[in-house]
Structure formats: C-alpha cells, structure tokens
Amino acid sequence: MLQFKPGAMPDNPTAQSEAIADTLPFQSDPPASIIEMLTEQPTQALVQSSAVDEADGDPTGANSSSDQQLGQFISSLLKYGVLLASGVVLIGGVLYLIRHGMESADYRLFQAEPTALRSPCGIVNAALSGSRLGMIQLGLLLLMATPIARVLLSLMMFLRQRDFTYVAVTSFVLLVLIYSFIGAYF
Amino acid sequence: MDRLRLGLGALTGLGGGVVIVPLLTSVCGVDIRYAIGASLVSVIATSSGAASTYIKQGFTNLRLGMFLEVATTIGAFVGAMLATVVSVKVLTVVLAIALLYSAYLSQQPRPEWSDEQPADPLATQLHLNGACPTPDGLSAYQIHSVPVGFGIMMVAGILSGLLGIGSGALKVLALDQAMKLPFKVSTTTSTFMIGVTAAVSAGVYLARGYIDPGLSMPVMLGVFPGALLGAKVLVGAKVPVLRTLFSLVLVAMAFKMVYTNLSGGL
Numbered sequence: 124m125l126q127f128k129p130g131a132m133p134d135n136p137t138a139q140s141e142a143i144a145d146t147l148p149f150q151s152d153p154p155a156s157i158i159e160m161l162t163e164q165p166t167q168a169l170v171q172s173s174a175v176d177e178a179d180g181d182p183t184g185a186n187s188s189s190d191q192q193l194g195q196f197i198s199s200l201l202k203y204g205v206l207l208a209s210g211v212v213l214i215g216g217v218l219y220l221i222r223h224g225m226e227s228a229d230y231r232l233f234q235a236e237p238t239a240l241r242s243p244c245g246i247v248n249a250a251l252s253g254s255r256l257g258m259i260q261l262g263l264l265l266l267m268a269t270p271i272a273r274v275l276l277s278l279m280m281f282l283r284q285r286d287f288t289y290v291a292v293t294s295f296v297l298l299v300l301i302y303s304f305i306g307a308y309f
Numbered sequence: 310m311d312r313l314r315l316g317l318g319a320l321t322g323l324g325g326g327v328v329i330v331p332l333l334t335s336v337c338g339v340d341i342r343y344a345i346g347a348s349l350v351s352v353i354a355t356s357s358g359a360a361s362t363y364i365k366q367g368f369t370n371l372r373l374g375m376f377l378e379v380a381t382t383i384g385a386f387v388g389a390m391l392a393t394v395v396s397v398k399v400l401t402v403v404l405a406i407a408l409l410y411s412a413y414l415s416q417q418p419r420p421e422w423s424d425e426q427p428a429d430p431l432a433t434q435l436h437l438n439g440a441c442p443t444p445d446g447l448s449a450y451q452i453h454s455v456p457v458g459f460g461i462m463m464v465a466g467i468l469s470g471l472l473g474i475g476s477g478a479l480k481v482l483a484l485d486q487a488m489k490l491p492f493k494v495s496t497t498t499s500t501f502m503i504g505v506t507a508a509v510s511a512g513v514y515l516a517r518g519y520i521d522p523g524l525s526m527p528v529m530l531g532v533f534p535g536a537l538l539g540a541k542v543l544v545g546a547k548v549p550v551l552r553t554l555f556s557l558v559l560v561a562m563a564f565k566m567v568y569t570n571l572s573g574g575l
Binding site: 190193194195197198199201202204205208209212213215216219230231232233235236237238240241242256257259260263264266267269270271273274277288289292293295296299300302303304305306307308 | 337338339340342343350353354356357358360361362364365369371372375376378379382383385386389435504505507508509510511512513515516517518519520521522523524525526527529530
C-alpha cells in the first residue's frame with residue numbers, strides 16, 4: 124500500500140524546491156499589512172514585559188529591550204534552521220528517489236533503523252560517506268538540532284543579562300535535550 | 310503515495326501532529342513506531358516554522374514558554390521512555406476522553422480579558438506576565454495558576470513523548486483555561502514550546518531507530534503548505550470562530566482515535 128512512486132515527484136527537482144520554498148510561511152517577512160492590522164506600532168509588538176514590569180514596580184525594566192532582541196534572534200534562528208534542514212532533506216530525498224524511487228518500501232513491519240542512522244555521529248558519518256538515506260537523516264538531525272540551538276541561544280542571552288533564574292531554567296531544558304539524544308549510549 | 314503523504318503533512322501543519330499518527334497507521338498501514346517517528350519530525354518542522362512567524366508578530370510569551378518547557382521536557386522524556394511499557398490502546402482511549410473534555414471546556418464562555426483578579430505571585434516573581442498586540446494597541450495581561458499550568462504541561466509532555474504528537478491541544482488548555490492567557494497568546498506560546506518538547510522525544514526515538522528517513526522525508530516536506538495556511542488563518546481569524554474551529558478539531562480527533570483503536574488499527 125505504501126510505496127515510493129517516483130512519478131509523484133516532479134521531474135525537475137529545482138522546480139520542486141522553488142515551489143516548496145515559495146510556500147514556506149517564513150520564506151519572506153510576513154506581509155506588512157497583517158502586522159499593521161494587528162498593531163499600529165509594530166515595533167512595540169515584541170516588547171513583551173515592559174508594560175507589566177513597570178506596572179509591578181519591577182526594577183528589571185531593562186530586560187524588555189533584551190527580551191525583544193532575544194525574540195528577534197530566536198525568530199531568525201528558527202527560520203534559518205528549518206530552511207537549512209528542509210534543504211538538506213529535500214536534496215537527500217531527490218537523490219534517494221532518483222536511485223531508489225522504483226523500489227517499494229514496506230513500513231508495515233517494524234525493523235529498527237540501522238545503528239548508523241541512530242546516533243548523531245553515525246548519521247554525520249553516513250552522510251559524509253555519500254549515503255543518500257544518511258543525507259535525509261542528517262537533514263532530520265539538523266531539524267531536531269534547531270530547537271536545541273534555540274535553547275542554547277536563550278541560555279547565552281540570559282547569562283549575559285545575569286538573569287540567573289532563567290539561566291537555571293534554560294540549562295535544565297538543555298541538559299534534558301542533550302541527554303535524550305546521547306543518553307542511550309551511556 | 311508520496312502525494313498522499315505530502316497531503317498528510319499539510320494536514321499536520323493545519324491540525325497538529327495528532328492527526329498524523331492515526332492517519333499513517335489506519336490509512337497507510339504503517340507500523341505505529343514509524344508513524345510516531347515521522348509525526349515527531351513533522352511536528353518539529355511545523356512548530357519551528359510557525360513559531361518564527363508568531364514571535365515576530367509579538368503574541369508569543371517567550372519567558373512563559375521557556376519556563377513551562379521544564380515541565381514538558383521532563384514529561385516528554387518520561388513519556389518516550391514509557392512508550393514501550395504502556396499499552397497504547399488504553400492510552401489512546403484516555404487521550405480521546407481528555408480531548409473531548411478539553412473541547413467541552415473551550416466552548417465554555419469566559420471574558421477575553423480577566424485582569425480583575427490579581428496575578429499569581431509566582432508569575433510576577435518569574436517575570437511571566439506580558440502584553441500582546443490588540444486592535445487598540447498593546448494590552449497587558451496577567452497569568453494565573455502557575456502550578457496548575459505547570460502540572461498540565463507535564464501531562465502534555467508525557468502524552469507527546471508517548472504518542473509522538475505535539476500535544477498542542479493540551480498545552481493550549483493549560484495556557485488558555487488554567488493560566489487565563491489571551492487565546493492567541495496561548496496558541497502561539499504553545500507552538501513555541503512544541504519544538505523543544507518534540508525534540509526531546511525525537512532524540513529518544515532516534516536512538517531507538519524509530520525515525521525512518523524514507524517515511525519522514527515526504528511527511529516533513531509536506532507540512533509547509535499546511536503550516537502556511539494555518540498561520541494565515543490564525544492571524545486573520547476572529548477569536549470565537551477560532552475557538553469553535555479548535556473544538557471541532559478536538560472532537561474529530563477524539564472520534565478518529567477511538568475508531569482507529571476499536572477497529573484494531575493500533
């Protein structure tokens with residue numbers, strides 16, 4: 124029932140790439156009209172906590188501009204992370220379908236993936252040695268690494284702000300993330 | 310079949326990852342472990358892509374998201390570890406009941422702004438309160454019941470790890486109903502958190518060999534058209550319409566899962 128039909132992919136891989144890129148929600152900046160519709164002063168939109176911090180008599184009003192900066196960094200990081208990962212998956216996928224598109228794949232029976240496609244190091248090695256499945260898997264790994272990079276970036280920003288509550292919060296999340304990827308090998 | 314899976318991915322972008330596991334298993338006959346792996350991948354892609362756009366629009370409460378990720382990551386790790394032990398059949402029925410209940414809850418009327426009550430002191434201490442754009446300019450909001458929200462988030466994380474879904478519905482329930490956030494802040498902050506939650510589960514599943522490149526590739530690439538549609542709809546939609554639509558999706562998901570479960574698909 125579930126088979127690879129190469130005919131379903133367009134003949135021209137670059138056309139496919141452009142078509143998908145055109146539909147990415149974050150390919151270009153959101154139309155200015157939408158933002159203007161939502162808020163008359165778009166620059167205010169990212170100031171998450173300033174109003175409330177001041178209302179609470181909170182002395183950390185300085186946080187608001189760095190929070191705004193953090194939001195912009197995270198937004199760009201997520202955008203380029205997903206674009207990069209999708210690009211690698213797309214190239215790997217097209218290469219894979221060119222060679223293996225006629226073969227049928229059966230996903231009804233579960234057999235765990237080969238060890239080479241299960242650990243971060245194994246995947247990088249597989250991709251470097253020219254494995255097409257390895258390349259798709261590398262793209263998937265880059266995709267999974269995007270949220271991790273986001274947490275790491277937040278950690279560094281909070282360290283710079285000396286906001287140690289959030290340094291602790293993001294450090295903990297980062298440790299759980301890293302452990303989930305490498306914990307099985309210890 | 311690739312088109313079908315691209316379409317499945319598009320649906321994920323619209324309806325959340327919870328759609329993809331039942332569809333892959335019952336319609337395509339894929340083993341649930343492969344389905345969970347592919348679903349997690351598409352969930353990360355959708356969440357990260359949409360979160361990037363939402364953050365720019367100023368709805369996402371970053372600090373609240375990061376704080377609650379402590380709960381969801383613990384939950385996701387526990388859930389992914391439990392996945393081999395717990396019977397998925399039992400869990401699916403429980404989850405379906407939870408979804409029906411949250412659909413019922415989200416239909417309960419409540420004022421859009423509830424600033425008359427004081428904020429949770431914990432929320433003030435952690436600088437969680439925020440402001441979001443409205444047609445009249447920036448409007449501040451207060452956060453309530455942080456411990457309750459934290460608890461629901463942990464359950465959401467466990468379900469996410471167990472079933473390979475984003476648990477967006479449960480996350481929105483915690484933010485919207487328990488912590489009394491404006492609806493658009495709830496949905497966008499939930500989207501922001503889903504990427505990290507799903508990445509924890511994905512790490513565990515990758516090491517176990519559940520993530521198949523051949524299956525994940527079309528599912529992941531298919532999410533983008535759907536995510537684009539979903540983001541456009543959310544930004545343009547009126548809140549009551551959004552709430553009703555959300556409830557309908559929850560009910561549909563619940564019935565679909567129970568049906569799949571009883572027909573032996575899982």
